[in-house]
Each structure stands twice: as structure tokens, then as C-alpha cells.
Amino acid sequence: MEQKLYLYPVWLRIWHWANAVLFLLLLFTGLSLQYSSVEFSFIDFDLAVTMHNVSGIVITIAYFMFLFGNRFSSNGRFYKAKRKGYILDLMVQIKYYIYGIFVHQKTPFPVTENRKFNPLQKLSYVASMYFLLPILILSGFALIFPEMIIKNVFGVSGIHITGLVHITTGFALSVFLFIHVYFCTIGKTPLSNFKSMINGWH
Numbered sequence: 623m624e625q626k627l628y629l630y631p632v633w634l635r636i637w638h639w640a641n642a643v644l645f646l647l648l649l650f651t652g653l654s655l656q657y658s659s660v661e662f663s664f665i666d667f668d669l670a671v672t673m674h675n676v677s678g679i680v681i682t683i684a685y686f687m688f689l690f691g692n693r694f695s696s697n698g699r700f701y702k703a704k705r706k707g708y709i710l711d712l713m714v715q716i717k718y719y720i721y722g723i724f725v726h727q728k729t730p731f732p733v734t735e736n737r738k739f740n741p742l743q744k745l746s747y748v749a750s751m752y753f754l755l756p757i758l759i760l761s762g763f764a765l766i767f768p769e770m771i772i773k774n775v776f777g778v779s780g781i782h783i784t785g786l787v788h789i790t791t792g793f794a795l796s797v798f799l800f801i802h803v804y805f806c807t808i809g810k811t812p813l814s815n816f817k818s819m820i821n822g823w824h
């Protein structure tokens with residue numbers, strides 16, 4: 623019988639669901655701002671700006687909670703890079719998702735007390751939480767305070783470049799979100815990972 627493991631402490635679950643709701647709010651208001659015109663907008667322009675800015679500030683506070691939690695609790699150990707043999711492990715995991723899973727092979731990296739994430743999960747979580755999200759937050763704050771941005775970079779407007787960086791990382795994280803939610807359905811049952819993120823137990 624599989625052992626029950628408590629892998630999602632309360633602070634992590636609060637952060638995660640707050641982060642998910644705020645991210646979706648940012649995505650919808652961001653898309654509305656991007657595609658609004660004088661004649662039409664999905665959400666009233668001024669309201670979308672306010673909602674986007676407020677959600678951006680709150681998700682930043684939540685992000686610091688995540689950083690603090692991972693720094694000072696044992697959850698941080700799951701994000702530590704393992705250099706030796708990592709690429710090989712990653713290949714094994716990718717091969718499993720491409721082939722093994724369809725012929726009912728056993729998962730190559732089952733969840734244990736010391737290994738919550740498989741190598742692909744680890745890569746995607748580290749990339750999204752320690753690379754993409756900080757860029758999204760920093761570029762977002764720069765756009766709230768545009769006087770901070772360098773005016774001209776080799777003849778191109780600094781605000782324009784910052785906007786481009788913000789939209790591109792927002793897009794990349796939205797792609798991550800789709801893939802993330804899909805992969806979360808690949809558990810013991812399609813809902814088991816979602817239940818774990820609600821009650822804390824794997």
C-alpha cells in the first residue's frame with residue numbers, strides 16, 4: 623500500500639491558491655487591456671487597469687511569502703538543483719511521458735518524502751517561480767512606475783521593450799499554466815493532485 627505523505631503545508635496551499643486566482647485575474651484583465659479599443663473592451667479599461675495593478679501588487683506580496691516559505695521551511699529542498707545525472711533523469715521522465723505512460727509502465731520517479739517533484743516538474747517549477755515570475759513582476763512594476771525605465775535603448779523606447787518583456791513572460795507563464803494544470807491531472811486519479819493541494823496529503 624502507498625504511504626500517505628504530508629507534502630503541502632498550510633502556508634504553501636494558501637500561497638498556491640491565492641497565486642492561482644491572482645494569476646487568472648491578471649491574465650483576464652491583461653488580455654482585456656491588450657485587445658481593447660476605443661469602441662470595445664471586454665472589461666471597462668480603467669477598471670481593468672486598477673484590477674491589473676492591484677492583483678499585480680498582491681501577487682508580488684504572495685510571491686515574497688513563497689520565497690520566505692521556501693527559504694525557511696523544508697519545502698525549499700524540493701527546488702534545489704541536482705547537477706549530477708539530472709539531464710539523464712530528465713530524459714527518462716520525458717520518455718515516460720511520451721511512451722511509458724501509455725503502456726502502463728511504473729512512474730520512474732515516484733513521490734517520496736524527499737522527492738515531491740519528478741525532474742520535469744522540478745524544471746518547470748524552478749523556471750516559472752525563480753525565472754519567469756520575477757521577470758514578470760519586475761517588468762510590471764517598471765510599467766507602473768515608467769519614470770524608472772531607461773528612456774531609449776539603441777533608438778528603441780525603453781517602455782516599449784519593457785512592455786514586450788512583460789507580455790512575453792506573461793504569455794510564457796500562461797502556457798506553463800495550461801501545461802501545469804494538464805499534468806496535474808496525471809495522478810493516481812485525475813483529481814488526486816488537486817485534492818493534495820487542498821488537504822495537504824499526497
Ligand code: HEM
Pocket residue numbers: 629630634638641642645697700738743747750751755795799802803806815816817818819
Ligand atoms: C487554475 C490554476 C492552477 C491549478 C488548478 C493548479 C494546480 C496545482 C496542483 C494540483 C498542484 C499540486 C501537484 C504538484 O505538486 O505538482 C500544484 C502545484 C504547484 N503549482 Fe499550481 N495550479 C494552478 C496555478 C498555478 C500558477 C499560476 C503557478 C505559478 C505561476 C503555479 C505553481 C505551482 C507550483 C510552484 C507548485 C508546486 C508547489 C510545491 O509543492 O512546492 N500553479 N498546482
